[in-house]
Amino acid sequence: MNTAVIGYPRVGKLRELKFATESYFKGDKAQSALLDEAKALRAEHLKVQAESKISLISSNDFSFYDAILDTAVLLNVIPARYQQLGLSELDRYFAMARGYQGDKGDVRALAMKKWFNTNYHYLVPEVEDSTQIKLASSKPFDEYLEAKTLGIQTKPVIIGPFTFFKLANYLGSKKLVDFKADIIKVYQQIIGKLADLGAEFIQIDEPILVTDLDKDDIELFSNIYQALLTATVKKSSKIILQTYFGDIRDCYNEVISLPFDAIGLDFVEGKQTLSLLEKNGFPSDKILFAGVVNGKNIWKNNYQKTLALLNQIKQKAYNVVINSSCSLLHVPYTLQNETKLTIQQRAYFAFAQEKLQEIAELGELVNDKNVENSAAYRANQTLFTREREGANSAVRERIKDLTVQDFIRLPAFSEREAAQKKAFNLPVLPTTTIGSFPQTADVRLNRSKFKRGEINLSQYTEFNHQKIAECIKLQEDIGLDVLVHGEFERNDMVEYFGESLNGFVFTEKAWVQSYGTRCVKPPIVWGDISRSKPMTVDYSVYAQSLTEKPVKGMLTGPVTILNWSFPREDISQKESVFQIALAIGDEVLDLEAAGIRIIQIDEAALKEKLPLRREDWDSEYLDWAIPAFRLVHSKVKEDTQIHTHMCYSEFADIIKDIDAMDADVISFEASRSNLDLIDVLKANHFKTEVGPGVYDIHSPRVPSIAEIKDTIEKLLSKIDKQKLWINPDCGLKTRGEKEVVESLKHMVDATLEVRERLH
Ligand code: GLN
Ligand code: ZN
Numbered sequence: 001m002n003t004a005v006i007g008y009p010r011v012g013k014l015r016e017l018k019f020a021t022e023s024y025f026k027g028d029k030a031q032s033a034l035l036d037e038a039k040a041l042r043a044e045h046l047k048v049q050a051e052s053k054i055s056l057i058s059s060n061d062f063s064f065y066d067a068i069l070d071t072a073v074l075l076n077v078i079p080a081r082y083q084q085l086g087l088s089e090l091d092r093y094f095a096m097a098r099g100y101q102g103d104k105g106d107v108r109a110l111a112m113k114k115w116f117n118t119n120y121h122y123l124v125p126e127v128e129d130s131t132q133i134k135l136a137s138s139k140p141f142d143e144y145l146e147a148k149t150l151g152i153q154t155k156p157v158i159i160g161p162f163t164f165f166k167l168a169n170y171l172g173s174k175k176l177v178d179f180k181a182d183i184i185k186v187y188q189q190i191i192g193k194l195a196d197l198g199a200e201f202i203q204i205d206e207p208i209l210v211t212d213l214d215k216d217d218i219e220l221f222s223n224i225y226q227a228l229l230t231a232t233v234k235k236s237s238k239i240i241l242q243t244y245f246g247d248i249r250d251c252y253n254e255v256i257s258l259p260f261d262a263i264g265l266d267f268v269e270g271k272q273t274l275s276l277l278e279k280n281g282f283p284s285d286k287i288l289f290a291g292v293v294n295g296k297n298i299w300k301n302n303y304q305k306t307l308a309l310l311n312q313i314k315q316k317a318y319n320v321v322i323n324s325s326c327s328l329l330h331v332p333y334t335l336q337n338e339t340k341l342t343i344q345q346r347a348y349f350a351f352a353q354e355k356l357q358e359i360a361e362l363g364e365l366v367n368d369k370n371v372e373n374s375a376a377y378r379a380n381q382t383l384f385t386r387e388r389e390g391a392n393s394a395v396r397e398r399i400k401d402l403t404v405q406d407f408i409r410l411p412a413f414s415e416r417e418a419a420q421k422k423a424f425n426l427p428v429l430p431t432t433t434i435g436s437f438p439q440t441a442d443v444r445l446n447r448s449k450f451k452r453g454e455i456n457l458s459q460y461t462e463f464n465h466q467k468i469a470e471c472i473k474l475q476e477d478i479g480l481d482v483l484v485h486g487e488f489e490r491n492d493m494v495e496y497f498g499e500s501l502n503g504f505v506f507t508e509k510a511w512v513q514s515y516g517t518r519c520v521k522p523p524i525v526w527g528d529i530s531r532s533k534p535m536t537v538d539y540s541v542y543a544q545s546l547t548e549k550p551v552k553g554m555l556t557g558p559v560t561i562l563n564w565s566f567p568r569e570d571i572s573q574k575e576s577v578f579q580i581a582l583a584i585g586d587e588v589l590d591l592e593a594a595g596i597r598i599i600q601i602d603e604a605a606l607k608e609k610l611p612l613r614r615e616d617w618d619s620e621y622l623d624w625a626i627p628a629f630r631l632v633h634s635k636v637k638e639d640t641q642i643h644t645h646m647c648y649s650e651f652a653d654i655i656k657d658i659d660a661m662d663a664d665v666i667s668f669e670a671s672r673s674n675l676d677l678i679d680v681l682k683a684n685h686f687k688t689e690v691g692p693g694v695y696d697i698h699s700p701r702v703p704s705i706a707e708i709k710d711t712i713e714k715l716l717s718k719i720d721k722q723k724l725w726i727n728p729d730c731g732l733k734t735r736g737e738k739e740v741v742e743s744l745k746h747m748v749d750a751t752l753e754v755r756e757r758l759h
Contacts (some may be wrong), residue, residue: 001310001318003363004289006203006242006264007061007157007327010512012041013334018517021064023097023723025517028458031090039062042143043150050152052168052356053477054199055363058412059154060146061327065097065516068122068167069110071159072096075186076136077168079126080195081107089137097123097516112515116207116245116611118296118330119522119564121515125164129172133182144197147266153241155190155201155630156194160226161187162221163208176351177220184224188233193415197235201262203240207326209255210270211612217738218251222258229259239544240264240289244326246612247272256283264289267309267717268325269296271616274309277316290318291325294361298524298566300350303359303365304381322363328352332510332521338753345505345526347385371690388570389529390503400579409634409662409663413687416638420664421722423639424550428758429712429751432482432691434645435554435600436490436733437471438740442486465542466486474741479748480600483551485543487733493556493602494564495523496535501583503529504565524566525576531583536592539596550598552643553591557582557603558628564605574624581631588633592640601663607651614653622657629661641665644646647730649692652680659686670731678718690719693729694750695743700735702742708750721758726751 011017013134020037023029042062049057063070065488072078073093082095085104092099099109110123138459147154161183165176194202211219229239238261248255255263263282265273267290282288292306313320334353335346350358361376370375409416442463450460471486490496511519517632536553542550558580568576584601591599606629610619633642649670651658658666662698670677670692681690684746694711695703715724725746732740 001322001363001366002056003194003359004056004297004323005049005054005058005328005356005359006153006205006323006324007058007245008045008049008292009331009333010041010045010062010511011333011511011517011519012044013337013353014509015511015519017041017064017363021517025094031088035090038062039146046147046150046152046154048353048358052353052524053360053363054356056155056159056321057152058203059143060156060158062143063330064093067120067159068164069093069097070137070139071164072110072123074135074137074139074158074190075164075183076125076134077125077131078136078312079110079128079171080130080255081105091130113167116210116607117609118245119512119514119520119608120330122167125168127165127168127170127172127174127179129174131179133179133186135186135382140190141197143277144194144199148198153198153200155203156199157203157205157242158190159655160241161224162204163206166208166217172616175738180220180224184227185327188230191228191237191239192233192235195233195235199237201238201240203242203264204236205242205244207244209243209248209251210266212614214716216619218254222254225258225260238262238287240287242289244269244291244295246270247276247611249276252276252280254282256286260286262287262289262321263290264323266325267313268289268292268294268337271620274312277313282317284318284476287319287321288313289321289323290317291323293322293324293355293362294569295324295326295328295355296330297569298349298351299349299384299569300380301355301362303362303377304384306362307371308367322359322366324355324359325688328355330512331355332507332512337509338507340508341505342672344389348388349524351510365631372684388527392502392528392530394580395528395582396529398582399575402631403745405634407630407634407637409630411638413662413664416664417689419639420641424641426481427755428721429724429726429750429755430481431751432480432552432667433475433484433744434731435484435487435552435602435726436513436731437474437486437488438482438735438737439488439733440737443467444683447489447491462545464539466537468543469546472543472551475744476547476549478741479745480744481549483538483543483549484554485551487541487554487731493604494561497556497561497571498565499583500535501529501531501580503527503579512620517540520564522565525562528577529579531586535595537587537590537596540591540596543598551596552741553596553599555584555591555599555601555632557601557606557644558632559609559625560603560605563609574628577624578626578631580735581628585632585635587659589635592636596644597639597640599633600645601629602645603629603661604645604647607654608645610654617654622654626657626660629663632661649653649677652677655684655686656681659684659688661688663688665689665691665725666726667693667727667729675714678715682718689723689725691725691727694726694729694747697728697730697732697735697743700739702739703746705746705750705753709753710749712754716754 024034112121144156167276181273241260242264249272267273333353413686448461449455453664465487468485475483491528495690505524514520641664643665646668649668
């Protein structure tokens with residue numbers, strides 16, 4: 001059977017593209033050298049794929065920063081402020097990605113957003129009324145020809161018009177439909193040109209089809225493609241409409257009746273893909289690209305299950321190609337760089353390069369009458385017929401024994417709130433911060449020296465104690481009401497806990513692109529999660545010993561820990577998150593027993609993994625995510641105050657669920673976005689006390705007292721003063737010390753002035 005991959009990682013197996021690009025940014029590398037290195041990387045990636053016997057591999061999946069940004073340039077969706085700079089093509093491209101400040105001008109970057117339900121970010125195109133949509137780059141053609149020169153026939157990949165223009169921001173009065181004619185024209189040119197160059201297949205990505213669409217959307221989508229895909233345009237090329245990250249339940253029938261030659265469907269994340277196929281059939285003259293190998297997770301494919309699935313698919317589709325479920329961009333490059341994993345662990349993992357082999361093997365096994373005797377099949381099945389090491393029966397018992405009571409904190413909120421007001425006796429509008437203080441060079445050096453064994457534990461701890469003492473003193477001098485220890489011992493809010501808990505596995509080089517040159521290295525949830533000893537108590541107790549004011553204990557919540565890791569596939573996410581919740585819950589009780597009276601449990605990434613379709617929100621996510629959070633804090637005393645923090649404020653749609661987390665206080669980002677959410681809080685009688693960030697920590701700018709005062713007054717016009725907390729909008733770790741001190745002083749002074757008025 002034919003095989004394909006949707007796309008391949010581009011940063012290189014050792015993040016070569018990242019380092020080359022960053023040295024270009026610093027001025028240490030010439031543009032021509034960067035272009036050469038990129039070309040060499042593309043060649044290497046093509047070669048690896050071609051050698052793995054994948055029948056159809058992609059070109060134009062390379063990007064210096066992001067494929068949506070590439071498409072914006074391709075279609076001339078380049079805002080005037082970048083055109084006016086008079087930079088080289090590549091520098092203008094980077095200006096759009098990162099902003100530009102130099103002798104040619106001073107412009108901000110395009111906004112960045114999460115790419116569907118992944119941790120990858122794309123740049124949001126800006127369409128102006130004056131935008132002239134036309135062909136403005138030759139990237140897809142050049143990269144197709146570059147591969148052809150290497151003797152590799154590829155399928156060029158382009159982002160489809162519907163996804164691109166649905167994700168764009170329209171700054172003027174014109175909307176998508178106003179550009180329809182130009183959009184069709186330019187895509188006809190692109191497809192026509194690729195066809196002329198000899199592309200047998202052209203892949204058009206339209207992932208937006210897996211999100212909720214209304215009638216008008218579907219009609220527009222159909223119109224565009226009806227007009228676009230005429231025989232004179234595509235000539236002898238075959239057009240693949242590629243979808244991923246879910247199923248296309250809103251428009252399956254429309255899609256299969258459009259003039260595509262092939263359709264790519266996701267059978268991994270697309271919960272309804274198989275039933276759509278079974279119910280509606282599949283046209284016999286089209287090819288089905290079946291996404292059956294998970295492009296988002298690092299576990300080996302279960303061949304038995306996948307072969308059974310392929311057999312079901314073959315009942316309905318005549319011509320099937322085995323495909324990855326999405327681009328392999330979302331998994332690390334190769335297992336070959338990992339030297340510390342055990343043999344057993346390695347056996348279970350497949351990163352991008354290993355997934356190529358899986359797809360190729362499945363392509364052979366699917367037609368093998370004697371599959372059970374095949375060595376590849378048997379080796380694969382040994383992984384799935386026995387339990388993996390890492391099971392913890394005590395943890396499993398605890399989960400089994402959970403009852404409804406374990407998810408309910410008593411007494412109820414209003415009673416607790418009264419008890420806490422009395423116990424803490426805080427002024428109105430209490431001031432606090434989100435947790436971390438600047439991670440200065442000395443802080444990072446202390447951690448890396450300890451990791452390398454250059455200093456011992458007591459030297460390491462000594463340094464952190466000193467930092468904590470300075471941090472407490474600073475907060476007291478500024479006049480904050482609820483203090484934090486500063487998080488100097490933490491590299492990352494998830495990795496820190498992963499390293500202290502049993503059940504996680506860490507890689508050395510398994511980086512995944514997050515945006516541009518930034519990559520992340522998520523931990524892997526390998527086995528059952530448990531905690532062998534307290535993880536944060538010592539530092540919190542030390543910090544509390546230095547002050548009369550309450551110091552918040554600082555934890556990362558279970559949903560965020562799971563969402564920023566590679567999850568298990570052998571047990572449900574619900575079971576996994578409950579295991580983490582029990583471990584973090586034990587930590588909560590230890591903090592409480594050690595005298596910590598306020599505990600913050602961050603759920604920075606809770607909103608992020610909300611399913612793409614509204615009808616799946618509860619059943620596939622909120623029904624376990626919210627209980628997991630409740631489980632963490634349900635056992636604390638009535639006058640222990642539980643805080644949580646989220647890094648965004650776009651949760652208007654799930655406001656009731658946020659309130660149902662039953663925290664006592666929630667802080668969130670509000671300074672940059674308008675204050676719309678505040679109206680939503682009011683309309684929903686939000687019970688949890690709130691700390692909507694009063695200034696933006698993502699910028700080095702120091703806000704003035706007047707400005708913050710103004711924000712507080714605005715908040716007070718909508719929120720009961722008894723419910724309002726004053727804090728920045730996120731942790732301060734990425735900021736410089738000087739601006740942090742000034743900003744916090746202004747925040748406290750502004751609060752004092754408002755309090756004065758309230759008295
Ligand atoms: N407590 C964490 C900090 O202050 C929260 C980080 C976050 O929200 N991303 O850094
Ligand atoms: Zn945050």
